[in-house]
Amino acid sequence: MSRVGEIVESSTKGFAARSPRIGQSPSFGCFVKTDSKPVVYGLVYEIITESRDPGRKPDPYGKSIEELKREQPEIFELLKTEFRALTIAYSEKESIRFSLPPIPPHIHYFVYECTREEVELLSSEDFFLRTIISSPNVPVDDLIISSLRYAQDARQFDKGYLVRMGKSLARFFKDDYERLSSVLRRLA
Amino acid sequence: MLNFTSLKPQINKMIEEKKKLEEDFLEKINLSHRELKLRSKKWEEISQKVGLSKTSWLLAGILGPLDNTYSLPLRPQTCTVIASDGSQIFPNRHEALPCYLINIGSVVLHYGEEGKAKLNSYPKFFYKDEDRLVIWDGRRIPADSSVISERRALMEFQELLRLADENTNLENTVAICDGTLIFWRLEGTPSDFKNEIIEPFISVMDRLKDLRIPIAGYISFPGSTDVINTLRVGLCPEEVSYCNKCPYTDLPELPCSPIEGVTDRMLFSRVLSKPGERSSVFQSSSKILDLYGDHKIYFFYLNIGEEIARVEIPKWVLDDKELLDLAHTVIFDQSKKGNGYPVALSEAHEQAVVKSRDRDFFFDLIREGLVRSDFRVTVSRKGLSKRIPRI
Numbered sequence: 213m214s215r216v217g218e219i220v221e222s223s224t225k226g227f228a229a230r231s232p233r234i235g236q237s238p239s240f241g242c243f244v245k246t247d248s249k250p251v252v253y254g255l256v257y258e259i260i261t262e263s264r265d266p267g268r269k270p271d272p273y274g275k276s277i278e279e280l281k282r283e284q285p286e287i288f289e290l291l292k293t294e295f296r297a298l299t300i301a302y303s304e305k306e307s308i309r310f311s312l313p314p315i316p317p318h319i320h321y322f323v324y325e326c327t328r329e330e331v332e333l334l335s336s337e338d339f340f341l342r343t344i345i346s347s348p349n350v351p352v353d354d355l356i357i358s359s360l361r362y363a364q365d366a367r368q369f370d371k372g373y374l375v376r377m378g379k380s381l382a383r384f385f386k387d388d389y390e391r392l393s394s395v396l397r398r399l400a
Numbered sequence: 401m402l403n404f405t406s407l408k409p410q411i412n413k414m415i416e417e418k419k420k421l422e423e424d425f426l427e428k429i430n431l432s433h434r435e436l437k438l439r440s441k442k443w444e445e446i447s448q449k450v451g452l453s454k455t456s457w458l459l460a461g462i463l464g465p466l467d468n469t470y471s472l473p474l475r476p477q478t479c480t481v482i483a484s485d486g487s488q489i490f491p492n493r494h495e496a497l498p499c500y501l502i503n504i505g506s507v508v509l510h511y512g513e514e515g516k517a518k519l520n521s522y523p524k525f526f527y528k529d530e531d532r533l534v535i536w537d538g539r540r541i542p543a544d545s546s547v548i549s550e551r552r553a554l555m556e557f558q559e560l561l562r563l564a565d566e567n568t569n570l571e572n573t574v575a576i577c578d579g580t581l582i583f584w585r586l587e588g589t590p591s592d593f594k595n596e597i598i599e600p601f602i603s604v605m606d607r608l609k610d611l612r613i614p615i616a617g618y619i620s621f622p623g624s625t626d627v628i629n630t631l632r633v634g635l636c637p638e639e640v641s642y643c644n645k646c647p648y649t650d651l652p653e654l655p656c657s658p659i660e661g662v663t664d665r666m667l668f669s670r671v672l673s674k675p676g677e678r679s680s681v682f683q684s685s686s687k688i689l690d691l692y693g694d695h696k697i698y699f700f701y702l703n704i705g706e707e708i709a710r711v712e713i714p715k716w717v718l719d720d721k722e723l724l725d726l727a728h729t730v731i732f733d734q735s736k737k738g739n740g741y742p743v744a745l746s747e748a749h750e751q752a753v754v755k756s757r758d759r760d761f762f763f764d765l766i767r768e769g770l771v772r773s774d775f776r777v778t779v780s781r782k783g784l785s786k787r788i789p790r791i
Contacts, residue, residue, distance in 0.1 A: 265750070268750075281515045282511060282512055282513065282515045283511060283515065283737065284737060284743075285509055285510065285511070285515040285516050285517040286507070286509055286517040286519065286743060286744075286747050288517065289517045289518075289519045290519075290747075
């Protein structure tokens with residue numbers, strides 16, 4: 213199980229984690245979990261690489277990454293890559309509860325990518341889709357599409373899965389046919 | 401609160417006055433350049449006169465023609481730069497505890513195929529009596545801002561040595577510090593305090609010499625006038641200049657005055673035409689260097705492109721052409737990388753800097769820690785009124 217980050221910001225609805233390497237992060241839409249108690253599960257919805265110091269901004273150098281590594285090695289120490297995850301579930305007594313945890317994960321706990329079995333379990337119901345749809349400040353439609361791709365990859369032989377989830381989406385977007393159609397077309 | 405409405409007319413007046421002086425000043429710089437060329441032809445003569453003269457100013461010791469220029473040597477593909485800088489929180493007598501803090505920023509930059517960087521900062525908290533007090537002419541007195549500044553400067557050099565000792569590959573390594581290598585502020589301090597600073601500093605220099613790591617003090621936009629002062633000695637009609645017996649004080653203008661006010665930086669901006677070029681090396685005549693033993697300080701000027709910088713080196717760097725060339729080329733490369741100021745130094749500064757809100761938080765932490773442990777904390781009314789200004 214490879215560690216993909218360390219929590220640097222935490223709240224009930226989600227958490228932010230620092231990647232160990234600049235530019236590396238679990239992909240958008242990926243299912244991740246913390247090693248805190250309780251274990252909290254989330255969906256990566258934003259990946260940011262920026263200056264560590266809010267008062268300093270990266271400047272263009274006009275050099276390739278290899279040249280920069282040879283001749284300006286300090287800049288890689290001054291940047292950070294962080295990703296934000298939307299909390300979709302937590303574990304309680306060996307089972308998964310599809311609601312917000314009673315207490316968010318502590319700062320400095322580690323974040324890991326979920327295993328195939330965990331992704332399958334977390335996406336078995338449409339609760340995560342409802343969480344995405346009801347969350348402000350996340351790219352809702354794209355996160356639905358990307359997380360559903362992860363969910364489908366985890367259950368390669370379940371051909372009816374996307375159809376089931378499509379039906380859920382039809383219910384969620386019953387008042388917005390254009391949006392539903394855009395999501396479904398992009399999922400196909 | 402600064403009243404800019406009152407300030408602006410004063411700034412305008414200054415600009416008007418400066419405009420009038422500007423033309424005269426250009427002529428002064430031209431004259432100093434002509435003098436430099438003239439004295440270079442017979443540099444041994446002026447060198448000897450400088451050696452014998454007694455002036456009230458610092459004179460540059462001359463080792464060769466004054467107007468020589470040296471082009472930029474090739475930088476080795478693989479090299480390492482170590483740099484340090486420091487900042488401090490001075491004691492505040494209005495606070496709960498007499499204490500201070502020194503924060504040392506430390507940078508190692510490896511260039512080449514294995515390019516990597518290490519940036520760190522190390523705060524040190526001084527609160528014990530032996531740290532807080534200084535032995536000054538046999539008496540123990542509280543360390544003030546000038547004492548703390550010298551201790552900080554020493555810690556910066558010690559950090560450079562620590563980085564050098566930690567580094568396994570010392571090939572082509574240059575140590576750079578921000579500012580002068582000359583502890584000139586110690587002149588006039590009692591010998592016990594001088595020893596507290598100079599002795600450990602000499603140990604650092606001894607070790608860097610053993611490791612063959614050239615150390616350089618980098619001074620951006622220098623205001624020094626050592627070379628100009630030497631030219632002023634040249635302008636003096638006396639065979640040997642003794643300023644305290646100057647026979648020309650009745651004249652409307654002293655014979656050495658026409659280039660007064662010009663700095664070495666202005667002069668060498670005429671001499672060093674190409675970026676990367678350095679000047680001849682001159683010897684500093686600072687009195688404090690009598691205590692430096694084998695590490696007497698020399699300096700040269702370097703055309704960075706954006707400005708003329710002063711680079712100070714100890715004698716053993718001057719004596720080893722390989723080290724001198726390495727310092728020359730690496731410092732220029734550093735300045736290019738850092739937009740006119742060595743990137744290692746600007747990163748060391750960023751690591752070291754203690755912002756005003758950090759200072760407030762530092763004192764908050766002390767107060768909070770003391771209160772939690774049931775110590776009675778007294779803060780002066782002045783300190784309190786600054787923290788919570790009333791309307």
